[in-house]
Amino acid sequence: MSRPAETLRRVREEVNRLHAELLRWGLVAWTSGNVSARVPDADLMVIKPSGLGYADLTPDTMVVTDLHGTVVEGEHAPSSDTASHAYVYRAMPHVNGIVHTHSPYATAWAARNEAVPCAITAMADEFGGEIPLGPFALIGGDEIGRGIVATLSGHRSPAVIMRGHGVFTIGADAQAAVKAAVMCEDVARTVHLARVHGPLQPLPEHHVDALYERYQNVYGQHDDPQGARP
Numbered sequence: 001m002s003r004p005a006e007t008l009r010r011v012r013e014e015v016n017r018l019h020a021e022l023l024r025w026g027l028v029a030w031t032s033g034n035v036s037a038r039v040p041d042a043d044l045m046v047i048k049p050s051g052l053g054y055a056d057l058t059p060d061t062m063v064v065t066d067l068h069g070t071v072v073e074g075e076h077a078p079s080s081d082t083a084s085h086a087y088v089y090r091a092m093p094h095v096n097g098i099v100h101t102h103s104p105y106a107t108a109w110a111a112r113n114e115a116v117p118c119a120i121t122a123m124a125d126e127f128g129g130e131i132p133l134g135p136f137a138l139i140g141g142d143e144i145g146r147g148i149v150a151t152l153s154g155h156r157s158p159a160v161i162m163r164g165h166g167v168f169t170i171g172a173d174a175q176a177a178v179k180a181a182v183m184c185e186d187v188a189r190t191v192h193l194a195r196v197h198g199p200l201q202p203l204p205e206h207h208v209d210a211l212y213e214r215y216q217n218v219y220g221q222h223d224d225p226q227g228a229r230p
């Protein structure tokens with residue numbers, strides 16, 4: 001196979017695998033949600049076919065489109081959110097993966113038209129502050145994509161709570177966008193439960209900054225086994 005064909009196959013397999021992760025982490029029901037990935041070195045993306053059940057998804061059912069949402073390869077109609085994913089990829093060159101879910105606790109914040117306040121260290125770590133609230137937009141065009149870009153541009157959070165709808169996350173790759181969706185639901189649940197039983201105490205900004213820097217640059221394993229840090 002030519003390199004582009006090999007690359008497309010690899011991206012198809014990865015996007016298919018990550019859809020199974022949405023199910024595994026309880027972030028989607030029935031056919032809701034979707035994942036896409038930008039194809040390296042090509043103005044293309046791979047996205048979920050619209051309305052297919054998760055049990056029916058395979059690498060071959062994934063749809064390849066250009067970055068304006070026109071189908072290039074695939075036998076199924078692409079996701080309802082294709083135009084919005086494409087808009088984000090065009091507007092945010094650093095983004096190579098996008099996820100959409102209706103995960104219950106995060107979507108409850110969307111129903112209340114509220115951002116998720118940064119009241120716990122896990123939010124500072126992953127989101128660098130609150131998870132912001134984006135505008136309501138109808139489905140099918142690029143309006144949702146425009147709202148994602150307007151809300152997340154210049155913001156540290158890789159997740160946005162879209163009013164009355166659900167979660168969209170972005171990442172340097174699709175795996176990172178899935179992680180952001182998992183962590184978004186995790187912290188949305190914790191902070192929701194906290195607020196049910198009393199007022200929230202958002203973390204001071206200087207603590208949020210310190211936590212974010214550590215988590216993004218120090219946390220976990222690094223090449224230097226001695227743990228030397230930048």
Ligand SMILES: O=C(CO)[C@@H](O)[C@@H](O)COP(=O)(O)O
Pocket residue numbers: 031032033034048049050051052078079080081100139
């Ligand atoms: O909420 C929306 C679109 O934003 C749903 O239609 C979406 O979760 C699933 O749509 P698709 O199956 O990807 O077309």
